[in-house]
Every structure is written in structure tokens, then in C-alpha cells.
Amino acid sequence: MRRVVITGGPASGKSSLIESLASKGYATFPEVAREVIKQQLELGTNKVPWDDVTEFSKIVLKDQIKQFDACIETITFFDRGIPDLIGYMNHGDFKIFPYLMENAQNKRYDNVFILPPWREIYSTDNERRENINEAALIFDEIKKAYQSLNYKPIIVPKISIEERATFILNNING
16 A cells, blocks of 8 residues: 655646546545635635644644554555645744644655646636745755655656656566
8 A cells, every 4th residue: 555645835746747647547535635725715714824734733743643543555646745834834934833843753654746836827716825935945845844754755747647656656666
């Protein structure tokens, strides 16, 4: 069983890439954070990354752990992994809570692919409010978070979605 993370800053093409891999028959999990943001906005809470990143991260972590533990396929692709939360918290200069660090260290992924910021495809929406410069800073913190946990993230080139999917499939350690 292989757990493969596709990560990067906001609006770098992760979700489109995950959808492409799903269309090829691979098991995938969507990004938890976007769903949590939608839920929290509907509930009218402040547990969103721009108001209370720590409480938001606790909710996201709970669902990411469920995704991690539910993995049963030979290869499963995750739209972001647990260490992404560390990157986001470090970006905002927030204290990492112990339960997050414990899970980031113990729930290990087999491969990490990171998509760099890409100005030409960048857009914002109700759940993604960062500008492209902020997205680049977040990308750096996410990359550092994985590296600090002894991952060696592979940077995915800025090529078409299909070429990105092929690149990843060709670079999964087996």
C-alpha cells in the first residue's frame, strides 16, 4: 500500500491533478481544508484559516487522520497531507500543537509531490483568498515542513495536467 501526497501552495493545480488521477482509476482523497472552510462558513464560525488557524487546523487534522487510516488501495493519492498543516501554521507564525506534530511524525506518506506556484493558473475564490505572492510563501513553508520531517518532496514541473499525472506515476518509488 502506497500513500502519495500531492501538495503545494494554493491554486497550483493540485485538485485538477487529483481529479485526473481519479479518472485513471486511482484511489484519491480530496482536500480536507476546502471542505472544512465551506462547512465553517456555512456554520458562521471563526474556525477558518484567516480567523483562527489553530482551531481550523485541529478540525482539518481530524479528517486527514480519517483519510490516512481509511487507505486500503495499492496506491492512494491525497490532496495535501498532514504536514501541510505545519507549513500553514509556520507561515502564520503559530505554535504547532503537540497532537499535530505527533501525527505528522507517525502517519508517514510514501511519496510527496509538490506543485510550485504558477501565476498563469492562479485564481482566488471564497475558500482561497491568498494572492499569488502569499501562495509562494505558503509553498515555501509547506516544502520546509515536509523536509523537516525527512521527506524529499519531488517538484512537479509546470506542464499539462496529463503530463503532470504521467510524471508522478513515473516517479512513484516502488
